[in-house]
Amino acid sequence: MNGSPYILSENNSVTLVMLKVLAALIPGVIAQVWFFGPGILVSLLLCGAFAIGFEAFILLMRGIPLKPFLSDGSVLVTACLLALALPTLAPWWLYLLGVFFAVAVAKHLYGGLGQNPFNPAMVGYAALIISFPLAMTQWAAPLGVAQATPNLWEAFDLVFAGAGSISPDAYTSATALDTWKTQVRLGKDAADILGQPIFGWAGGRGQEIVASMYLVGGLLLVSNRLITWHIPFAFLAGIAATAGLLHLLDPALHASPLFHLFSGGAMLGAFFIATDPVTAASTPRGKLIYAGLAGFLTVIIRTFGGYPDGVAFAVLLMNVAVPFIDAYTQPRVFGHKHGGKRGKA
């Protein structure tokens, strides 16, 4: 925990902070609708509804008043981050299970908002990718890869009826990250891989614009002082440095740092997920260590791991280390020689 002064005012209540975070996600969502079709709106709606349902149910079970906790908006932020991290056009029960793991298991089993050691949205994502690896690699294809993106009704139909009336194959493809990994392992030439339509100028086609919009929204959060610069900066620097080093070692095997920064969940993770005030490190030095290592782990897991993206696992792993990092990076207290553990001894 950081030291005082804590500023409490109407202007930075939990509700307002959460609303501002949601607002900062809007540019990314608009870009996603533009390039991948309105499927994301369906999954946002579903995750939001499921999350409020679970939250209300568990609050009732625990005998906690509904209104103050439901209206603080934190569960909506969790739901939206989860929806943005999951593939769109997946069957509805995938979202239901993801939200269950995020809200019921990761948040309330540990005691509710502020008590959870792990980022709820990332727990939901991790549970799903472990359980349904196939469904989690079928992402909506961007315009230019697919013939067309589904309209809103087709999106609803895909989510609720599954492959009943329309084949989802027409609208889905592997992500750029996934394509890169599988084809490099098949021994294909890097230039050939990058020439495929799923790749854009930086990351995946369309995805790079979505990532840029998350960057814009995230910078707004920083300029509004809702988050400090430490975590996003260290997270992205960790990714860039690790990916850059690997790229220098063997450009045929490892994609460029730019690709790593603008594909998958890197930007969303840097500004919106790793910065979760409950589960992230809270001292300035601690934030740099926490996020830098999370960025490093992201690239390592992406490169050498079996799962398509590494952001979730990297953030969860660093969540475990947060109490330790915080304990050793306490700033010097006035009148004491050292900060952290040494100062206390």
Added chain:
Amino acid sequence: MFSQETRDIITNGLWKQNPGLVQILGMCPLLAISSNVVNALSLGLATTLVMAIASGSVAVIRNIIPHEIRIPVFVLIIAALVTVVELAMHAWVHALYIVLGVFIPLITTNCIVLARVEAFASKRATGHSVLDATMMGLGLTGVLVTLGALREIVGKGTLLSGIDLALGPMAKDWVIPVIPDYHGLLIAILPPGAFIGLGLLIAWRNWMQERRAR
């Protein structure tokens, strides 16, 4: 019908001091093997058998074991018994032996076996020691089977899958499809499922305990 002491030993093993939910001992096999009921039950019973004989034999010779080297003596006795069980399973339930693999010899290092020998059998009469070890073993088996059933139903939608490994091919049809047409929730079968499931079981036990106290 039983003396107070006997009843205490029984309730301690099965509920009050349950090795799985209260002492949290013997976690290694508990978490690794409880992915379905058949594995859980087989390893639980094997452990119970080892515990009962180990506690009995130690209780018989408890007065002639030199105090200073008692732990090596206990471990030797347990290891010898585990070898017997392992060879017996290898001979008679070979398919199951292959599935349980390294976890059968690992019964030797299971804390709960040594814990009951050291804490109970080395100080108490033989009959009570055997009873205590049996009850503790059954308590652990109960937790293992419950966890195994939970993980199997949630993870695969069946019960008793793999029963033919223990009872031979004629038991192939005994598998109960609890949820037909189930896609399976892989996380319940994988290690995280064991931790989440055990956490829920411990929470359930604490909740029962609190309700009873009220």
